[in-house]
Amino acid sequence: MARLAAKPWEQQLRQLVKSTHGRGWSLGPHRGGRTQITRRWSDGTRSSATLPTPWSPSSGPALLALVERVALAMAEQQIGLAPAIALVDAAGAGQSAAAMRDGAVDWPEAAERWRAQQISSGTVKPxxxxxxxxxxxxxxxxxxxxxxxxxxxxxxxxxxxxxxxxxxxxxxxxxxxxxxxxxxxxxxxxxxxxxxxxxxxxxxxxxxGRRLDRPEAGAPLLDHQLLRLYRATPDPKWRLAVGLAGTFGLRPVEIGLCSPDGQGGLRVLGVKRNAAGKSADRPVQPLDPAGAAGLGAELLALLAERGADALPVPTVGTPMSTRLGAYLEDRVPAWGEIRREAAETGQGHLIPYSLRHSYAWRGSQLHGLSPRVLAKLMGHTVAVHLKHYGAWASDLEVAQAVAAAAARLQQAHALAG
Structure with missing residues (x-):
């Protein structure tokens, strides 16, 4: 079948494309009344793709703008013809090539698309x-x-x-x-x-940049300090939060994300996120402070009786650690007294996370649990546990350890003599 001669508008459109972008670019009709775009390279190879714009006289201006955007996208992004068409089509046909050249991107639209992609893919929670x-x-x-x-x-x-x-x-x-x-x-x-x-x-x-004034790491609360703070907390909801964090080793953010497991422990929802995904839920057993046997069971009973209503109401925008610290500073005078005493005796700097730290200290010093077991209970790796909890030693503890070592050495010399 003889090829139909190009119509005047087709000749004019093709001439405009070649004069603007060079002889390597051409347009023509495709099946279904659509438009085919072709890019011929200097080595004789070529790439063709279908444009969504109809092949008709009224589409001339739109096709010229679309070809210009495709050419610009290929040059800017260093991509092929088909990816460039997909890119500029997704970017919206209303964006002109001049706008792209000037960098006038529809940034709010890009931000909305990124938000949707992050949430729909599960990368970020709403x-x-x-x-x-x-x-x-x-x-x-x-x-x-x-x-x-x-x-x-x-x-x-x-x-x-x-x-x-x-x-x-x-x-x-x-x-x-x-x-x-x-x-x-x-x-x-x-x-x-x-x-x-x-x-x-x-x-x-x-x-x-690099931070020169590293904040002082939080030291663990000792058992008598934990009990003193727990009993001095006036609000029953915050008192339960303090007790759970110290007796079950919870992160502040986990205080509102736990429930009794029916077996004498807590089921804590996984909240930590990293490149590997979200952390798994974990069961946690209580470690009662010295002098308060059964405290963990009492806290579980309170939580089982009232559920989430037994804890502080969650808020959007303020982390629980910040809220807990603010409450203790504003409403619990004993917190300031305990912190000052800890600093004066060389115990260290106390922070809201010191409640969680007390669980690690108690499990190691009083219960003799291994780092592997404690890491499992607290929801992190053994390496993380050793990094954050393996170097704790107060001035008093160091002095006592040195004195005990000296006594053992003196005793050994006496026996040898």
């Missing part, structure tokens, strides 16, 4: 997004959408973010803010047709 990532993404959008001094690449975005929200080098807030912004920028480049210059640096070490 609660975690609302509490952490949402704020950091909003801060990044403020920088990207500036009318003046708009950053032109990924590193400049992160530097402007630090300038707008200054924090101490090496602190967790700085690391979290930069990490969230960097992941968002990378997603925008890889999935939303943002120019490659917006890719963040491969390493954020220099921008995050």
């Amino acid at each position: 609660f975690t997004w609302s509490r952490h990532h949402k704020r950091h993404v909003a801060e990044t959008l403020e920088v990207l959408l500036r009318k003046h001094r708009q950053p032109r690449d990924g590193e400049a975005v992160l530097e402007a973010l630090l300038e707008a929200h200054p924090t101490a080098p090496g602190c967790n807030g700085r690391r979290e803010r930069l990490g969230t912004a960097a992941r968002f920028l990378r997603f925008a480049v890889e999935h939303c047709a943002a120019p490659r210059r917006y890719l963040p640096p491969a390493k954020l070490t220099d921008l995050v």
Whole structure:
């Protein structure tokens, strides 16, 4: 069958494409009334793909804009024809090639797509997004959408973010803010047709910086201190929270995520997340403080009787560790007294996590449990347990150990003599 001659509008459109992008580009009709785009390379090879735009005279302006966006995406992203078409189509047909060239990305739309992808893939929980990532993404959008001094690449975005929200080098807030912004920028480049210059640096070490004033690690509460604090806590809900954290070794965030297992222990929901996924639920047995036998059973009975109503009401946006610390400082004078005494005697610095730490100290010193067993009960690895709990020793404990060693040596010399 003889090939039909090209219509005037087809000739004009093809000429415009070639004059704009070179002889390697061409357009033509495809089955179903759609448009086929072809890219011929200097070595004679070629790639073809189907565009969603109909092959008709009224589609001329849209096809010209689409070809320009595809060509720009291939050059910017260093990708092939088909991936470029998928990318610019996902980015939205309303975005012109000139806008792409100028870096005028629809950043709010990219942010929404990233939010949806993070939550739908299970990478981030909706609660975690609302509490952490949402704020950091909003801060990044403020920088990207500036009318003046708009950053032109990924590193400049992160530097402007630090300038707008200054924090101490090496602190967790700085690391979290930069990490969230960097992941968002990378997603925008890889999935939303943002120019490659917006890719963040491969390493954020220099921008995050190093923290020189490392906070003092929290020491464990001793048993008599735990009981004193527990009995001095006036609010029954917070008293139960203090008792559970100290007697079952809970992280503050786990206080509202546990329930009796019906076998004399607690079932704690997994909350820790890392690259490997969410931690598993774990059973925990109580370790009663010296002088308070049966305290764990009493706490379990209270929790079984009233359930979640027996504990402080959860809130969005404020971590439980922060709320617990604020409550103890504001409402429990004994907490300040215990902290001062611990600092004066060389025991160390006490923090809300000292309740959890007391479980590790009691399990090792009083119950003789191995690091392997304690790590299983507390929901972390043996390496983590040894790193955080293997070096504890108060000034008094060191003095007593040295004195005992000297006495043994003296006794051995006496027997030898």
